[in-house]
Amino acid sequence: MDAGIIMQTIEAVGARCADPVPLVYERLFAAHPDFAPLFRNDHSGAARGHMFTTAIETLMDLLADDAYASHMLQAERTNHANLGVATDLFTAFYGATAEAFRDILGPDWTGEADAAWRTLIVRIDALSAA
Numbered sequence: 399m400d401a402g403i404i405m406q407t408i409e410a411v412g413a414r415c416a417d418p419v420p421l422v423y424e425r426l427f428a429a430h431p432d433f434a435p436l437f438r439n440d441h442s443g444a445a446r447g448h449m450f451t452t453a454i455e456t457l458m459d460l461l462a463d464d465a466y467a468s469h470m471l472q473a474e475r476t477n478h479a480n481l482g483v484a485t486d487l488f489t490a491f492y493g494a495t496a497e498a499f500r501d502i503l504g505p506d507w508t509g510e511a512d513a514a515w516r517t518l519i520v521r522i523d524a525l526s527a528a
């Protein structure tokens with residue numbers, strides 16, 4: 399997996415889209431409608447925004463030196479099981495993020511970028527289940 403390509407996609411999305419968060423959750427809820435009601439108390443959207451920021455920061459830590467990412471992912475997978483998120487679907491959030499980024503970048507979402515994100519999500523899945 400190429401960390402540089404992942405970082406490029408994150409930067410390109412940041413440059414092109416002021417707020418990718420609604421699109422990420424739109425993708426998540428389209429694939430998993432059962433998740434939408436879990437956010438019923440998040441009236442302001444603050445928790446959704448914070449979750450997205452944390453997920454991206456954790457991903458960036460993983461790509462850098464994994465100072466905390468592996469532990470964070472394992473802990474959050476367990477925390478989320480208590481919220482009602484099946485453990486095997488925890489990484490679906492990263493899948494929805496990749497899909498939203500693909501939509502935002504259009505033709506600039508390359509086959510290389512797609513492959514890098516797929517590999518990263520497999521790695522996150524393995525790490526968070528460890």
Ligand code: HEM
Binds near residue numbers: 437488
């Ligand atoms: C499909 C996967 C996921 C679902 C359905 C999900 C769902 C949720 C829900 C329902 C909450 C509580 C929202 C509220 O308080 O109203 C939450 C909070 C949170 N989630 Fe997730 N989550 C997922 C994946 C992730 C991932 C991959 C991370 C990355 C580390 C993450 C990090 C967080 C954090 C940090 C919070 C606390 C946000 C806050 O209260 O400020 N989640 N999540």
